[in-house]
Amino acid sequence: MPTFAELGYWKVGGPCQRFEVVEDAARLRALIRGEGSVFVIGNGSNLLVSDDGLAGTTVRLAGALRAVDVVDEAGDSVELRVGAGLLNAVLLNRYLGKLAGLAPLVGVPGTMGGAVAMNAGTALGEIGDVVLRVEGTDASGDAVTVQRADLPMAYREGGLPDGFIVTTAVLGLSRVGAADEVVRAQAHLERRKATQPLALPSCGSVFRNPPPDAAGKPRAAGQLIDSVGLKGWRCGGAQISEKHANFIVNCGGASATDVMTCIHKAWSTVRDATGVRLTPEVRVVGDWDKKLWPLGGDPG
Ligand SMILES: Cc1cc2nc3c(=O)[nH]c(=O)nc-3n(C[C@H](O)[C@H](O)[C@H](O)COP(=O)(O)OP(=O)(O)OC[C@H]3O[C@@H](n4cnc5c(N)ncnc54)[C@H](O)[C@@H]3O)c2cc1C
Structure with missing residues (x-):
């Protein structure tokens, strides 16, 4: 079985007791029904697992759960259905500069599922700004769709129900402003390179920024x-x-x-x-x- 040191960004952590690459939502539902619960790993870029590893079954989403399709278009608005196992980098490579709204994922080395679970974001916004709904499997192994209005997303908090595994996210994007977004994304990446230790394994920011102090001054x-x-x-x-x-x-x-x-x-x-x-x-x-x-x- 793989270790989390092999699966994750920090290159630390013990073995998975069981591990499966899941290629469609039906298999995920069957696994959850059979096992009671499973743990889902995205790209392992925000995860610390102990040296003893993890009991039970760990899954990684692949196959149909990495697909991306335009599902609706009206004027300049585009609905994009993104498999939860898809890497942000692949999504950005394909759509940044064509559709506006993806800039919050620039420089975030995870998957769409991990982005929703964490409400990933940067100074350019959060993924929750463009999520319309998420489809997934609940803790009982049933297929469920949750509308954005019912997800209590907050700063680095996806607000997913306990045990919910995202299989796809539907994003509301726009054809307007896509070129401007590329310029902002490039400037943002340059700032990151100058200020972050990107040459060594890490999981990015370890702590959230605390709320502003009593005088209203932001704290990092x-x-x-x-x-x-x-x-x-x-x-x-x-x-x-x-x-x-x-x-x-x-x-x-x-x-x-x-x-x-x-x-x-x-x-x-x-x-x-x-x-x-x-x-x-x-x-x-x-x-x-x-x-x-x-x-x-x-x-x-
Ligand atoms: C160099 C570096 C820079 C980073 N910069 C940023 C940044 O600017 N902004 C930011 O927000 N984050 C940043 N991160 C952290 C990380 O990339 C994000 O939190 C990312 O969204 C995690 O995605 P992942 O697929 O790697 O999730 P993982 O680390 O694999 O998992 C994180 C959590 O999400 C859950 N999860 C994963 N997939 C699913 C799913 N399909 N359904 C339900 N739950 C799921 C996991 O169970 C786990 O609890 C950075 C990390 C690194 C290494």
């Missing part, structure tokens, strides 16, 4: 971690990036525990120094030493 998680002197702090092969303190990078040979120790160090040091309790953006899965996760324990 990376600045808070930097302010407590943790840039460059290391545990084994994992390091709080010297380039961007909200990134934890795998410098080579890191374990999931090394990464989690860095997360815990950043969280507890910021809490002790500033009173701010940062909220992780990365999804944490599997069994952990209770001193490290959930956050709040004492790493000793």
Whole structure:
């Protein structure tokens, strides 16, 4: 069975107990009905699984669940039906510059399912801005369609019902403004290259930015971690990036525990120094030493 170190961006984490590549929604429904529940991994770019790996069945969506089709057009408006297993990079390669609305996915190295689950986004917007509805499988293995109005999407929070697996997302895009979007996307990518440690394995921002302070001043998680002197702090092969303190990078040979120790160090040091309790953006899965996760324990 593959390990999460092989499947995910951080290149850490133990084995899947069982693993299946699922090629259509009918197979997904049958698996959920047979097993009770399954865990879905997208591109593993926002996921930390423990060194013990994960019990049960992990699935990755492929085949028909990576298809993309125009399903409706009216004037300049286009409805695009995107398979949840499709990589954002493939979608952007095909449609950026032709249809406006995809800019929030520029530089986000995940799948459509992961983007919806996380309400992925950047300074250019969030995927929730263009989602019209999602189709998927609920925790009982039944096919369900959820309209955007019924999804409580928020900052890096997809609002999916528990156990819901997205199989396709229908996006409302426009033929107007597509060329301008390319210009903004290119400038955005340049900014990322200058400020983020993209040469080493990571899962992007580890913590969400906290709400503004009492005076209404915006706060960035990376600045808070930097302010407590943790840039460059290391545990084994994992390091709080010297380039961007909200990134934890795998410098080579890191374990999931090394990464989690860095997360815990950043969280507890910021809490002790500033009173701010940062909220992780990365999804944490599997069994952990209770001193490290959930956050709040004492790493000793
Ligand atoms: C270098 C780098 C930069 C990044 N920059 C950004 C950024 O600017 N903005 C941003 O928002 N994120 C960013 N990320 C984080 C990450 O790419 C996004 O959160 C992305 O949307 C995760 O998608 P994924 O397919 O990799 O999901 P995974 O990491 O595989 O999974 C994340 C969660 O989504 C769930 N999930 C995956 N697929 C489905 C599905 N089909 N149905 C239901 N649940 C599902 C998983 O179970 C898991 O809980 C960055 C990551 C990296 C490595």
